[in-house]
Amino acid sequence: MARIVIRNGTVVTATDRIRADVYCEDGLVRAVAPDLEVPAGTAVLDATDQLVLPGGVDAHVHMELPFAGGVNADDFFTGTAAGLAGGTTTIVDFVHPERGQSLREAFRARREEAAKACADHAFHMAITWWSEAVRRELAEVVREDGVRSFKAYLAYRRTIGIDDEALLGVLDAARALDALVLAHCEHGAAVEWLQQRLLAEGKTGPEWHPVSRPSWLEGEATGRAIALARAAGAPLYVVHVTCREALDAIDRARREGQLVWAETCPHYLLLDDSVYRKPDFEAAAWVLSPPIRPRYHQEALWAALAAGLVHTVATDHCPFRQADQKTLGRGDFTRIPNGAAGIEHRLTLLYTYGVRTGRLTVEQLVDVCCTRPARLFGLYPRKGTIAVGSDADLVVWDPEQAGVVSATTHHHATDRSIFEGFALHGGPSHVLAAGRVVLARGELRAERGAGRYLGRAAG
Ligand code: URP
Ligand code: ZN
Numbered sequence: 001m002a003r004i005v006i007r008n009g010t011v012v013t014a015t016d017r018i019r020a021d022v023y024c025e026d027g028l029v030r031a032v033a034p035d036l037e038v039p040a041g042t043a044v045l046d047a048t049d050q051l052v053l054p055g056g057v058d059a060h061v062h063m064e065l066p067f068a069g070g071v072n073a074d075d076f077f078t079g080t081a082a083g084l085a086g087g088t089t090t091i092v093d094f095v096h097p098e099r100g101q102s103l104r105e106a107f108r109a110r111r112e113e114a115a116k117a118c119a120d121h122a123f124h125m126a127i128t129w130w131s132e133a134v135r136r137e138l139a140e141v142v143r144e145d146g147v148r149s150f151k152a153y154l155a156y157r158r159t160i161g162i163d164d165e166a167l168l169g170v171l172d173a174a175r176a177l178d179a180l181v182l183a184h185c186e187h188g189a190a191v192e193w194l195q196q197r198l199l200a201e202g203k204t205g206p207e208w209h210p211v212s213r214p215s216w217l218e219g220e221a222t223g224r225a226i227a228l229a230r231a232a233g234a235p236l237y238v239v240h241v242t243c244r245e246a247l248d249a250i251d252r253a254r255r256e257g258q259l260v261w262a263e264t265c266p267h268y269l270l271l272d273d274s275v276y277r278k279p280d281f282e283a284a285a286w287v288l289s290p291p292i293r294p295r296y297h298q299e300a301l302w303a304a305l306a307a308g309l310v311h312t313v314a315t316d317h318c319p320f321r322q323a324d325q326k327t328l329g330r331g332d333f334t335r336i337p338n339g340a341a342g343i344e345h346r347l348t349l350l351y352t353y354g355v356r357t358g359r360l361t362v363e364q365l366v367d368v369c370c371t372r373p374a375r376l377f378g379l380y381p382r383k384g385t386i387a388v389g390s391d392a393d394l395v396v397w398d399p400e401q402a403g404v405v406s407a408t409t410h411h412h413a414t415d416r417s418i419f420e421g422f423a424l425h426g427g428p429s430h431v432l433a434a435g436r437v438v439l440a441r442g443e444l445r446a447e448r449g450a451g452r453y454l455g456r457a458a459g
Helices: 076-085 103-114 132-145 164-177 188-200 206-212 215-232 244-255 266-270 273-277 282-286 296-307 343-355 362-376
Strands: 003-012 017-025 028-033 043-046 051-054 056-058 088-095 120-126 149-153 180-184 236-238 260-264 394-404 423-433 436-440
Touching: 003 362, 003 394, 051 362, 056 343, 056 362, 076 088, 076 343, 076 423, 076 436, 088 103, 088 343, 088 423, 103 120, 103 132, 132 164, 149 164, 164 180, 164 215, 180 215, 188 206, 188 215, 206 273, 206 282, 215 236, 215 244, 244 260, 244 296, 260 296, 266 296, 266 343, 273 282, 296 362, 343 362, 343 394, 343 423
Parallel strands: 003 043, 003 051, 056 088, 088 120, 120 149, 149 180, 180 236, 236 260
Antiparallel strands: 003 017, 017 028, 051 394, 394 423, 423 436
């Protein structure tokens, strides 16, 4: 029987901060109380002057994502290992069926790819095409495969995006199946039109990427997705919200009583569009969608996060190597693979620039990074909190740990960090996944294949 007790820490959940020990046995939290008596032989981890947080839940990541040039830089092992190094013990990734492919077949293939993960994982099902057969299969995906969230892309029309009519079908199916629809909101046709116009004018470098995807096209698509969700009577989760226009649409809908949830990412909170002015194709590292916005959107996002209008912070982790992957778009910015690494530094960036600056409480950090994503995606209370019966996914957090983000030291399998040089203040001294110590004072003990698939029960 594997036993460990974390002593003398301050246990933080989304609602409470208490001095308590946490006793874990066989991968589960068994007791949370001060001065616990534990069986002889129990391993002891001293957390004096440290916080004890629930393991992070990153509900938006892309490991081993196929793209025109192969597959992105982190596979399920390296990507989840980087997550563990930063205190994220659960991910929700995506199944992206080919158009015409059976959803369940794509799900089975994705599960095989994810078998090497060292952290627990679940999947959202991306709906890349729509038919009555897809609708029927979705019922099986929910019932048999434990997938309870569907992703719709309003961008990327030619590959994985769907039109409004299909989105209505997806929303309607989700409502009937008690599943949640995630929407990537950018006006796909307008983005493509702007891209072609820029290329025709000889504007081919990465600095044109943000020009082709302005915030008002995100605002338009967010408002449209919300309207379609309202028509279908379904709740909606808007992924990677970046801008004031989208926040306005979400705020309006919520004030009118609609269930709309919003996610943002550390890069939208912390970076501004000056990154696209970097010379020598370096700006390609920041080519991700939606793009990094002008600075005035940042304050609106922080305020929305603090006020509870933005509900989760995920990473959209999707790394590509600068050396041989981003370069596929030299001479045509539309061919630069979209995405960047982020999973390792989500908690520490939010702690450094959110909690330490007084923008967020540590309870709010736990809420947006752990509890709320677990609740929204059917993983709570197994994940996302510290309670008797929860998985022993725990982060012993040293508020004084100092560091600097660098691609030379991070665990992401890529040669760039979009946060290069960012100072960090606070980080995990130890991480437990299912009761096993997977990080101990900088030593990562990631075990290939130790992660479990998390089927999510019917709501
Ligand atoms: O640029 C991004 N976000 N890449 C990942 C795929 C997506 O759009 O979520
Ligand atoms: Zn994404």
